[in-house]
Amino acid sequence: MSENTKPRSPTESGCPDGFQYMHPLMRKNYGNWDHHDHPRPGVLKHVSKDGEPIWTVKCATQRILDTFSLRTLCDIGDNFADGHVHFTMRSNIEYMVADEAKVQPLIEEIEKNGFIVGGTAASVSSISHTQGWLHCDIPGTDASGVVKSMMDELIDEFKNHNMPNRVHITTSCCQINCGGQGDIAINVQHTKPPKIDHDLVGNACERPSVVARCPVAAIRPAVVNGKPSLEVDEKKCICCGACFPPCPPMQINDAEHTKLAIWVGGNHSNARSKPTFQKLVAAGIPNNPPRWPEATAIVKKILKCYKEDGRPWERMNDWIERIGWPAFFEQTGLPFTKFHLDNWRGARNSLNASNHVRF
Amino acid sequence: MAEQFKTPMLDELEKGPWPSFISGFKRLRDDHPDKRINETANSLLGQLEHSYETRKGYWKGGTVSVFGYGSGIIPRFSEVADTFVASKEFHTVRVQPPAGNHYTTDMLRTLCDSWEKYGSGLITFHGQTGNIMFIGVDTENTQKFFDEINEYGWDLGGAGPCVRTGMSCMGAARCEMSCADEQQIHLRLMNNFTDDVHRPALPYKFKFKVSGCGNDCQNAIERSDMAILGTWRDDMKVNQTEVKNYINKKSRQYVIDNVTTRCPTNALTLNDDDTLTVDNKNCVRCMHCLNVMNKALSPGDDKGVTICIGGKRTLKIGDLMGTVVIPFKKLETEEDYESLVEFAEDIIDFWAENGLEHERTGEMIERIGIANFLDAIGVEVDPNMINHPRQSSYVRLDEWDAEAQKWFERKKAA
Structure with missing residues (x-):
């Protein structure tokens, strides 16, 4: 290989040092903060132990940013916020300023450019989401489109502090659930076993690993039409789609039978109670692009009940824990079915082994 | 066009x-x-x-990488490229962000310049694993884009069965709750495992996440194989003047309803003179009262971290939270940080040897039992690891006396 066609060896620098990009006031006061408050929704004021304040303005974006939008966000940062930004884990961008007089012009500039200020404290923050039809190889639905449609309807809850506590919503386009746990999670739930293209399995799939992926041992090797393939015991199959990523000929996505389900009460924080997993509350919701109105309507209904009945500082799971699941289903009007009864490992722990019943 | x-x-x-x-x-x-x-x-x-x-997706995976690495690119080839030709190759480049996701606008513009030269112009800050996602580049330009940004300090993150890009909260940079130096923890761990990030050779993914306190803004306990959470072990600090100011502002009733009665271990008492007493022995550092009264209440001075191991999402056996393996660890000296990295190495080494294909650390622990796992990584049992002791009597206790003796010896040595 000649010198000029030799590939470049990478510099394995790994994770870059964050201090070089940090706002100078945060660098100066690193580990030296004293308290904070919320002057208005979307704005935080932190004060250092030496009395030095910093204001943060939180701003929602469309997450899948085009370079035009990112450059606009950079211009705002240059002209109004000292040239430093921070991204939250829900893909909000935050601008920090040392001078209170800069806060209002910054907010105006953000809003003038079509971005939304909010997402702090007891609000509904931006929805954490996945790639969906835009880029995933196994998606049952889109992600950015679902989120855009929902946040159009929930924007007032993003811009205000009207909830009992913060609300984190997530979406996921398959049951792997890359969107993660949330106070409310909107996730794909398949309702039919995979359709197998037996002509392709032999060449495309490492059959033993596909068999091993199945959580309920419903897949076994088989010869179909004289070709090595796989077969699914459809009575055992739980339609999770775990076989699809390692074996694309086991097509799980289906325009009709891939549905959405809604889960509530996932909470990562250790505040008050230990972290909790989300629980299934609604299913069979149509996967209905471009605006998914049925899913949004249920989310709004749940949020309305939580907003009206939740007490200050109660997260979704705290609220339901206090009022009980019968009241949750009563208030939201969602049907309670045999599918809400867990039958996975450890399921007995989810049953009410007591006489604790509200009347 | x-x-x-x-x-x-x-x-x-x-x-x-x-x-x-x-x-x-x-x-x-x-x-x-x-x-x-x-x-x-x-x-x-x-x-x-x-x-x-x-209502269907039309991307398929494949094998695309940059020279010298086996990881960091999510390959995407269109299944409908005959119609949609110009995006037929549309890979994502996963790039490791700095701990805490701080950027200068200058650097973001420089990244935009490079990306517009080679890619689609679509970027996400950040993907669910924590990477900057440069979405949409063809195979040939993948190498060119990486070469260019690698020259000015950016490196690829993980994808596939490897150590993944880490995540950490804003923490000490802007939060009074922070009990840890998240920047240092993140950098030390990630940059010790650079080889394991770039060259997938593990049973499955392994994630580090760092949260500066129990609020766990990074979702570390549930979403990472090794969660590092800041905490403290001396007394919580109480500024009684600020307690009184808060009561004057919000009312006694508010503090009773929203602070003292919400304490999960009943460790708070609001006294008749509007001072607050904390039963520090029974405080579990849940952070609730500090969140409500952050001016009056602060973490103590003797800070450190709690480490939970084995969190993950659904596949294959169902969701698992990480569980306490190290109840408290100081992170101050060079030796402290070295031993943190060695602890991570011990876990990853054992899992790499013993994990089944596509089995996360938490699933391996579920399969072999936590006692065997602790034995393998050289950690002694501790009652902070459990919600309650075993309920089932189906257990052999042949070596009970020897194990009890170990407990008393450890107590004596402490």
Whole structure:
């Protein structure tokens, strides 16, 4: 290989040092903060132990940013916020300023450019989401489109502090659930076993690993039409789609039978109670692009009940824990079915082994 | 430009007040000076509209990497490339962000410049694993884009069965709750495992996440194999003047309803003179009262971290939270940090040897039992690891006396 066609060896620098990009006031006061408050929704004021304040303005974006939008966000940062930004884990961008007089012009500039200020404290923050039809190889639905449609309807809850506590919503386009746990999670739930293209399995799939992926041992090797393939015991199959990523000929996505389900009460924080997993509350919701109105309507209904009945500082799971699941289903009007009864490992722990019943 | 694809369904997503990603795609299609970017955006919009119409995805994976690495690129080839030609290769480049996700606008513009030279112009800060996602580049330009940004300090993150990109909260940079130096923990761990990030050779993924306190803003306990959470072990600090100020502002009733009665271990007493007494022995550092009264209440001085191991999402055996393996660890000296990294190495080494294919650390622990896991990584049992002792009597206790003796010896040595 000649010198000029030799590939470049990478510099394995790994994770870059964050201090070089940090706002100078945060660098100066690193580990030296004293308290904070919320002057208005979307704005935080932190004060250092030496009395030095910093204001943060939180701003929602469309997450899948085009370079035009990112450059606009950079211009705002240059002209109004000292040239430093921070991204939250829900893909909000935050601008920090040392001078209170800069806060209002910054907010105006953000809003003038079509971005939304909010997402702090007891609000509904931006929805954490996945790639969906835009880029995933196994998606049952889109992600950015679902989120855009929902946040159009929930924007007032993003811009205000009207909830009992913060609300984190997530979406996921398959049951792997890359969107993660949330106070409310909107996730794909398949309702039919995979359709197998037996002509392709032999060449495309490492059959033993596909068999091993199945959580309920419903897949076994088989010869179909004289070709090595796989077969699914459809009575055992739980339609999770775990076989699809390692074996694309086991097509799980289906325009009709891939549905959405809604889960509530996932909470990562250790505040008050230990972290909790989300629980299934609604299913069979149509996967209905471009605006998914049925899913949004249920989310709004749940949020309305939580907003009206939740007490200050109660997260979704705290609220339901206090009022009980019968009241949750009563208030939201969602049907309670045999599918809400867990039958996975450890399921007995989810049953009410007591006489604790509200009347 | 070739035929402009009609997008009646996607056009619906330009309506409404929330920022529209579709409008962004159209700006790249219509307004960008580079014809290649216009055509790619048009093609992508066409394929996405096709997905909306048919309710199916049309990307498949493959093998694309950069020279010297086996990880960091998510390859995407279109299954409908005959119609949507310009986005037929549309890979994502996963780039490791700095701990805490801080950027200067100058650096973001430089990244935009490089990305517009080679890629589609679409970027996400950040993906669910924590990477900067540069979405949409063909195979040839993948190497060129990486070479260019690698020259000015950016490196790829993990993808596949490897150590993944880490995540950590804003922490000490802007939060009074922070009990740890998140920047240092993140950097030390990630940059010790650079080889394992770039060259997938583990049973499955392994994630580090760092949260500066029990609020766990990084979702570390549930979403990482090794969660490092800041905490403290001396007394919580109480500023009684600020307690009184808070009561004057919000009322006694508010403090009783929202602070003292919400304490999960009943460790708070509001006295008749409006001072607050903390039963520090029974405080579990849940953070609730500090969140409500952050001016009056602060973490103590003797800070450190709690480490939970084995969190993960659904596949294969169901969701698992990470569980306490190290109840408290000081992180102050060079030796402290070295031993943290060695602890991570011990876990990853044992899992690499003993994990089954596609089995996360938490699933391996579930399969072999926590006692065997602790034995393998050289950690002694501790009652902080459990909610309650075993309930089942189906257990052999042959070595009870010897194990009890160990407990008393450890107590004596402490």
